[in-house]
Amino acid sequence: xxxxxKDVEWNSKPTDIYIEGNRIVEIAKEIxxxxxxxxxxxxxxxxxxxxxxxxxxxxxxxxxFGDDMPLRPWLEDRIWPNEAKxxxxxxxxxxxxACLEMIKTGTTTFFxxxxxxxxxxxxxxxxGLRATLAGTCFDHFKPHLTEKCKRESExxxxxxxxxxxxxxxxxxxxxxxxxxxxxxxxxxxxxxxNNILVHLHLSETKGEVEDSIKQFGCSPVRYLHKLxxxxxxxxxxxxxxxxxxxLRLLADYGxxxxxxxxxxxxxxxxxxxxxxxxxxxxIRVGFGTDGCASSNNLDxxxxxxxxxxxxxxxxxxxxxxxxxxMFESATKTGASILNVDAGCIAEGAxxxxxxxxxxxxxxxxxFNFISNLVYSANGNCVDTLICDGKVLMEDKKVDGESxxxxxxxxxxxxxxxx
Amino acid sequence: xxxxxKDVEWNSKPTDIYIEGNRIVEIAKEIxxxxxxxxxxxxxxxxxxxxxxxxxxxxxxxxxFGDDMPLRPWLEDRIWPNEAKxxxxxxxxxxxxACLEMIKTGTTTFFxxxxxxxxxxxxxxxxGLRATLAGTCFDHFKPHLTEKCKRESExxxxxxxxxxxxxxxxxxxxxxxxxxxxxxxxxxxxxxxNNILVHLHLSETKGEVEDSIKQFGCSPVRYLHKLxxxxxxxxxxxxxxxxxxxLRLLADYGxxxxxxxxxxxxxxxxxxxxxxxxxxxxIRVGFGTDGCASSNNLDxxxxxxxxxxxxxxxxxxxxxxxxxxMFESATKTGASILNVDAGCIAEGAxxxxxxxxxxxxxxxxxFNFISNLVYSANGNCVDTLICDGKVLMEDKKVDGESxxxxxxxxxxxxxxxx
Numbered sequence: 001x002x003x004x005x006k007d008v009e010w011n012s013k014p015t016d017i018y019i020e021g022n023r024i025v026e027i028a029k030e031i032x033x034x035x036x037x038x039x040x041x042x043x044x045x046x047x048x049x050x051x052x053x054x055x056x057x058x059x060x061x062x063x064x065f066g067d068d069m070p071l072r073p074w075l076e077d078r079i080w081p082n083e084a085k086x087x088x089x090x091x092x093x094x095x096x097x098a099c100l101e102m103i104k105t106g107t108t109t110f111f112x113x114x115x116x117x118x119x120x121x122x123x124x125x126x127x128g129l130r131a132t133l134a135g136t137c138f139d140h141f142k143p144h145l146t147e148k149c150k151r152e153s154e155x156x157x158x159x160x161x162x163x164x165x166x167x168x169x170x171x172x173x174x175x176x177x178x179x180x181x182x183x184x185x186x187x188x189x190x191x192x193x194n195n196i197l198v199h200l201h202l203s204e205t206k207g208e209v210e211d212s213i214k215q216f217g218c219s220p221v222r223y224l225h226k227l228x229x230x231x232x233x234x235x236x237x238x239x240x241x242x243x244x245x246x247l248r249l250l251a252d253y254g255x256x257x258x259x260x261x262x263x264x265x266x267x268x269x270x271x272x273x274x275x276x277x278x279x280x281x282x283i284r285v286g287f288g289t290d291g292c293a294s295s296n297n298l299d300x301x302x303x304x305x306x307x308x309x310x311x312x313x314x315x316x317x318x319x320x321x322x323x324x325x326m327f328e329s330a331t332k333t334g335a336s337i338l339n340v341d342a343g344c345i346a347e348g349a350x351x352x353x354x355x356x357x358x359x360x361x362x363x364x365x366x367f368n369f370i371s372n373l374v375y376s377a378n379g380n381c382v383d384t385l386i387c388d389g390k391v392l393m394e395d396k397k398v399d400g401e402s403x404x405x406x407x408x409x410x411x412x413x414x415x416x417x418x
Numbered sequence: 419x420x421x422x423x424k425d426v427e428w429n430s431k432p433t434d435i436y437i438e439g440n441r442i443v444e445i446a447k448e449i450x451x452x453x454x455x456x457x458x459x460x461x462x463x464x465x466x467x468x469x470x471x472x473x474x475x476x477x478x479x480x481x482x483f484g485d486d487m488p489l490r491p492w493l494e495d496r497i498w499p500n501e502a503k504x505x506x507x508x509x510x511x512x513x514x515x516a517c518l519e520m521i522k523t524g525t526t527t528f529f530x531x532x533x534x535x536x537x538x539x540x541x542x543x544x545x546g547l548r549a550t551l552a553g554t555c556f557d558h559f560k561p562h563l564t565e566k567c568k569r570e571s572e573x574x575x576x577x578x579x580x581x582x583x584x585x586x587x588x589x590x591x592x593x594x595x596x597x598x599x600x601x602x603x604x605x606x607x608x609x610x611x612n613n614i615l616v617h618l619h620l621s622e623t624k625g626e627v628e629d630s631i632k633q634f635g636c637s638p639v640r641y642l643h644k645l646x647x648x649x650x651x652x653x654x655x656x657x658x659x660x661x662x663x664x665l666r667l668l669a670d671y672g673x674x675x676x677x678x679x680x681x682x683x684x685x686x687x688x689x690x691x692x693x694x695x696x697x698x699x700x701i702r703v704g705f706g707t708d709g710c711a712s713s714n715n716l717d718x719x720x721x722x723x724x725x726x727x728x729x730x731x732x733x734x735x736x737x738x739x740x741x742x743x744m745f746e747s748a749t750k751t752g753a754s755i756l757n758v759d760a761g762c763i764a765e766g767a768x769x770x771x772x773x774x775x776x777x778x779x780x781x782x783x784x785f786n787f788i789s790n791l792v793y794s795a796n797g798n799c800v801d802t803l804i805c806d807g808k809v810l811m812e813d814k815k816v817d818g819e820s821x822x823x824x825x826x827x828x829x830x831x832x833x834x835x836x
Contacts, residue, residue, distance in 0.1 A: 063782070064789040068740040101779035206734075265731030266793070271689075296793035297780060306727070313683030313728070316624075322486040361519035362715060364481070364823045365830035371482040375684070375714035380798040405782045412783035 001036050001389060008041025008355060010345060012369065017046065019351040022389035027347055037391065043359045044383060045369055047327075048343050049108025049352040050300035051334025053258040054199075054237040054288025056114045057123070058086070058094035060101065061412040062293035071267065079293055085418050090411050091116035095123035097408035098298060102129060103398050105299045105379025108352035108387040109340055111235065111258070111288070113172040113199050117156055121163055128392045130352060132338050134172025134199035137187070141180045149183055150190075157194060166388055168338075170197040170235075175204075176220055177211060181227050188229035197233050197338070203246075204238035205269045221246035230255055235337055237288060239278075240270040247274065251281035256337040258288045259329075261306040262295035275311050276320055286334040287326075299379035304330050308374060323374040355384035419454050419807060426459025426773060428763060430787065435464065437769040440807035445765055455809065461777045462801060463787055465745075466761050467526025467770040468718035469752025471676040472617075472655040472706025474532045475541070476504070476512035478519065479830040480711035489685065497711055503836050508829050509534035513541035515826035516716060520547060521816050523717045523797025526770035526805040527758055529653065529676070529706070531590040531617050535574055539581055546810045548770060550756050552590030552617035555605070559598045568604055575612060584806055586756075588615040588653075593622075594638055595629060599645050606647035615651050615756070621664075622656035623687045639664035648673055653755055655706060657696075658688040665692065669699035674755040676706045677747075679724040680713035693729050694738055704752040705744075717797035722748050726792060741792040773802035 003019040010017070016031035017024060026033075066078035086094075091114070102110060113134040114120060124131045135156045139145035153171050160169050171187045173179040184200075191198045203209060203220045216223040221242055224230050232254030239257040242250065250257065259273050278285050287303045289295055304326035311321035335343025342352040358366060362377040373381070385393040392398065421437040428435070434449035435442060444451075484496035504512075509532070520528060531552040532538060542549045553574045557563035571589050578587050589605045591597040602618075609616045621627060621638045634641040639660055642648050650672030657675040660668065668675065677691050696703050705721045707713055722744035729739035753761025760770040776784060780795040791799070803811040810816065 060779075061783065063794055064784070064786045067786065067789045067793060068737055070737055074736075097779060097782060104779060262727060265727035266736060268730050268734040268736045270734065271731040292794070296790070297795075299796070302796070306724075309680060309683035309724070310728070310731070312686050313689040314732075316686040316688065318492075318684060318686045319486055319488055359820075359823060361478075361515060361522060361823070364515060364827045365479065366482070366827070367830070367834075368482045368485065371485045372714070375485060376481055376710070377715075378717070378720070378796040378798065380796065402777075405777060405779070409782045409784070412785070416785075 003037045003039060003386065003389070003391070004031060004033065004035035005039045005041045005046065005355070009045040009358065009369070015046070017345070019386065019389050022351055024345065024347055024349050024351050027345065039355070039384065039394070041355060043357070044355040045358055046345055047106070047354050047356060047373070048331040048335070048345055049354050049385065049387060050106050050330050051286065051338060051340070051343060052102065052107050052110040052289055052298065052300055053235065053286035053334050053337055054260055054290055055098070055110055055112055055298060056291030056293070057098035057110070057112050057120055058091040058114050058116060059291035059293040060098040060298070061090060061094040061408065061415060063296055065293065065416070067296070082416055085415055086116065088116055088119040090415055091119035092123050093404070093408045093411045095120040096127060096404050098292070099123055099127035099129050100398055100401060100404050101298045103127065103385050103392050104382065104396070105301065106354040106382035106385060107298065107300050108354070108385065109335065109338060109342065111170070111199060111338055118159070121167055124167055125164055128387055128390055130166040130340065130387055132168040132170050132197060134170040134197070136172045136174055137183060138174050138178045139180050139183045140178060146180055146183045150186055153187070153190060157196065168196070170199050172199045175201040175208070176223060177208060184224070184227055184229050188231060191233045192231065197235055199235050199237065201238060202236040203241045206241060209241045219243070219246060221249050225249050238264065238269070240264055240273055242274065247277055247281050247283065251283050256284040256286060258286045259307060260288045260290040260295065261303060261310050263290035265306070265310065266295055271310055271314050273311070275307065279325070284333050284337050285329050286337045287330045300330050301373065301377055301379045301381070304374045323371045326374050327370050351386055351389040353386050354382045356381045357383040421455045421457060421804065421807070421809070422449060422451065422453035423457045423459045423464065423773070427463040427776065427787070433464070435763070437804065437807050440769055442763065442765055442767050442769050445763065457773070457802065457812070459773060461775070462773040463776055464763055465524070465772050465774060465791070466749040466753070466763055467772050467803065467805060468524050468748050469704065469756060469758070469761060470520065470525050470528040470707055470716060470718055471653065471704035471752050471755055472678055472708055473516070473528055473530055473716060474709030474711070475516035475528070475530050475538055476509040476532050476534060477709035477711040478516040479508060479512040479826065479833060481714055483711065483834070485714070500834055503833055504534065506534055506537040508833055509537035510541050511822070511826045511829045513538040514545060514822050516710070517541055517545035517547050518816055518819060518822050519716045521545065521803050521810045522800065522814070523719065524772040524800035524803060525716065525718050526772070526803065527753065527756060527760065529588070529617060529756055536577070539585055542585055543582055546805055546808055548584040548758060548805055550586040550588050550615060552588040552615070554590045554592055555601060556592050556596045557598050557601045558596060564598055564601045567601055571605070571608060575614065586614070588617050590617045593619040593626070594641060595626060602642070602645055602647050606649060609651045610649065615653055617653050617655065619656060620654040621659045624659060627659045637661070637664060639667050643667050656682065656687070658682055658691055660692065665695055665699050665701065669701050674702040674704060676704045677725060678706045678708040678713065679721060679728050681708035683724070683728065684713055689728055689732050691729065693725065697743070702751050702755050703747055704755045705748045718748050719791065719795055719797045719799070722792045741789045744792050745788050769804055769807040771804050772800045774799045775801040
C-alpha cells in the first residue's frame with residue numbers, strides 16, 4: 001500500500017509526501033510516482049500525529065458523570081461503584097469511543113492505563129491506532145495480591161503475540177498509595193528485563209506528598225529512589241509536586257514526566273507544574289489528557305493550549321512555554337517517551353501523521369502555523385489522519401463512527417442503571 | 419419570516435420552537451403551524467447564543483502575529499506600528515472575519531472596543547450579528563484631545579440611525595492610564611444622559627494598580643469612585659486586581675465585570691480572578707475572549723472551560739465555578755450586562771439561538787449536556803446559528819465564508835508588508 005500526499009503545507013511550503021507500507025519514504029517539492037492512493041493536500045498542513053502520554057481510554061464512558069463534585073463522593077458514589085460493574089464489552093466500546101475521538105482530533109499514539117487489558121487492546125487493534133497499554137496493578141499492600149499482580153503482568157506480557165505490533169504492553173502500578181514497595185521493585189526489574197515501560201501516577205496532589213512523608217518517611221520521588229526503581233523505563237503521570245532535589249533525581253535516572261493540565265486544574269490538584277525547570281534538567285516532558293471521567297475530552301491541541309496558558313499565567317510571564325515547545329512535547333517528546341519512531345515528519349519515520357484544514361478562521365491569517373495550531377485551533381481542525389501508513393480518517397469521516405457513538409452511549413447509560 | 423425548529427433537545431426533552439420575526443413566540447412539545455422555514459432539530463440541542471462581552475473584532479487580523487513575546491516589544495514592534503497603518507477597509511474585513519468566527523462558534527452578540535467604528539459597524543450589519551460597539555477614546559491627558567474625544571463620541575452616537583437596531587453605540591474610554599479624569603467624568607455623564615454603556619479596561623495588571631496608586635493616590639476602582647463615575651452603565655474588562663472594599667464599591671454601584679481568562683493567562687496579567695467573590699456580592703460577571711492579537715480566538719466555549727478550570731485550579735477546589743455557572747455567565751449574564759433581551763430560550767425573547775450537534779464524541783455519553791458543553795466540547799460543536807430571527811449558519815455553512823477568509827487573510831499579509 002502506498003499513499004502520495006500532494007501539495008500539502010510543510011514548513012510553510014507546498015510539499016509532496018510519499019508513504020510506502022507504514023513509513024514515510026520520501027518528502028520532496030514534487031514527487032511523480034504511482035501510488036495506490038492520492039490525497040490532495042492543498043490548503044492543508046501536515047503535522048506528526050499527537051502522542052497522548054496519559055489516559056484511561058475506557059473511562060470515556062464516564063464523561064460528564066459527576067463534574068464539579070468533591071473528590072471523595074465523586075469517586076465513592078459515582079466512579080468506583082460503576083467501574084466495578086464494567087464488563088469486557090463495556091471496556092471495549094468505551095475504548096473504541098476514545099479511539100474515535102483521538103482519531104478525530106489528531107492523535108495517533110497513546111499511553112493507556114486501565115484494567116480490562118484485552119478489551120482495550122482489541123479496540124485499539126480494530127481502530128488502527130498505536131498504543132502502549134499499561135495493565136494496571138493494585139496490591140493494596142497485601143502480599144497475596146502482590147503475587148497475583150506479578151503473575152497477571154507476566155501473563156499479559158506473554159499474550160502480546162496475538163496483537164499487531166502497533167500495540168505494546170507496559171506495567172502500570174497504579175500509585176505509591178495503592179501499590180507496595182515490593183511490587184514496585186518487582187515491576188522495575190520485570191520492566192528492565194523485558195525492556196518495557198512502567199507507568200505510575202506520582203506526586204499528583206499535596207495530600208499524596210504528605211501521606212508519603214508520613215508512611216515512607218520521605219516525598220514520593222525520594223521514596224522511589226530509596227526503592228531503587230527510578231529508571232529510563234519509568235514514566236510518571238502528573239509530577240506536580242516535586243522539589244529541586246527530586247527534579248535532579250528524575251533527571252539523573254532518565255525518568256519521564258507526563259503533564260495533564262486539564263485534570264490537574266479541574267480536580268484542584270495543583271497548577272504550578274515545573275515545565276521550564278524540567279526542560280532545564282533535560283527531563284522529557286510529554287503531555288496527556290488524563291481520562292474523560294476527570295478531564296472530559298482527549299483533545300491534545302487543548303492540552304498544548306492549556307499548558308502554555310497555565311504556565312504563562314501562574315508565572316506571570318508571557319514569554320515562557322512557547323507554542324513551539326508545546327508542539328514538541330505533544331509530538332516528538334511523547335514519541336521519544338514511548339520509544340516510537342514517530343513524532344516528526346521525516347523520511348524513514350513511521351507514517352503517523354495528520355492533515356490540518358487551513359481553510360478556517362482559526363488559521364486566518366496564518367502568520368505562524370504552530371502558533372495558530374496551539375493558541376487558536378482545537379482538535380477539530382484535523383481533517384485527515386494516517387496511522388501506521390493507513391488512512392483512518394479522511395474529510396473528517398471515520399469508518400463506523402455512528403455505530404461507535406450509538407453503542408458506547410447506550411452502554412454508558414445501561415451501566416449506570418444496572 | 420417564520421422558522422419552526424422541530425424535535426430539538428431542550429432541557430433534555432425533544433421540543434419544537436417557533437420563531438416569528440425576531441422573537442421566539444412559542445416553545446412546546448409539538449407545534450403544528452406553517453412556517454417559511456423548517457429546521458430538523460433531531461440529535462441537536464438548542465442553547466441561547468453566547469454573549470462575548472469583551473473583544474476587539476478587527477484585531478483578528480493580528481492573530482498569531484507575535485505570540486510568546488514580552489509585552490513591550492510585542493506592542494511597540496508588532497501591534498502599534500501595524501495598527502497605525504490600518505485602513506477602514508482593513509478594519510471592515512478584520513471585523514467580518516471576527517463575525518464569521520463568532521457565528522461558527524455560537525456567539526450572537528458581542529461587546530467590541532476599537533477605533534474605525536463605522537467599518538466595524540458595517541461589518542456587523544452585513545454579517546447579521548448583534549453588537550454593542552464601544553468607540554475607543556484616548557486623550558492621553560491632553561486637554562485638546564479631551565475635547566476632540568467628546569465631539570467624536572457625540573458624532574458617533576448621532577450617527578447610529580443609519581444602522582439596524584441590532585447595533586448599539588457605547589463610549590469606550592480605553593483605560594485610566596490613557597484617559598484623563600476629565601474625559602472619564604464626561605463619558606459617565608454622557609452615558610447616563612443617553613442611556614448607553616461605558617466600556618473600560620480596568621485593574622488588568624499589577625503594574626496598572628501600582629501606577630494608579632502612584633499617579634492618583636489610590637487603586638483603580640477607588641479612583642473611579644473618587645471621580646464619581648461608578649454606575650450600572652459601567653462595564654469593566656478584566657478586573658483581576660480588586661480587593662474586598664473595591665468589590666463592595668463595584669457591587670454598590672452596579673458595575674459589571676468581564677472576565678477574559680485566555681488573555682489574562684497568556685499575557686501573564688494574573689490568574690486569581692475573583693469569580694466566586696463577585697457572585698457573592700451579586701456583581702454581574704460576563705465573559706470575553708479579548709482580541710485575537712492577545713488571545714487568538716473568539717471561542718466562548720473555550721472561555722467557559724478556561725474560567726472553570728483556572729478558577730478550580732488556583733483555588734485547589736473542584737467544586738467551585740460549576741459548568742452551570744459558566745453557562746449562565748456566557749449567556750444570560752452577558753445579555754443582562756448588554757441590556758439585550760436574549761441569553762435564554764424563552765417565549766418572547768429575541769431569537770438569538772444556536773443548535774449544537776450532539777452526534778459527536780464530545781456529547782457521547784450525554785449524562786449532563788451543560789457539563790459536556792463546557793468541559794468536553796468546543797465552539798465547533800455549533801451547527802446552526804440564528805440571530806435576530808435570521809439563520810446565519812446552517813449545517814456549519816455561512817454565506818460568503820470563503821470570500822471572507824481570502825480577503826481578510828490577504829489584507830493581513832498586505833498590512834504587515836506595507
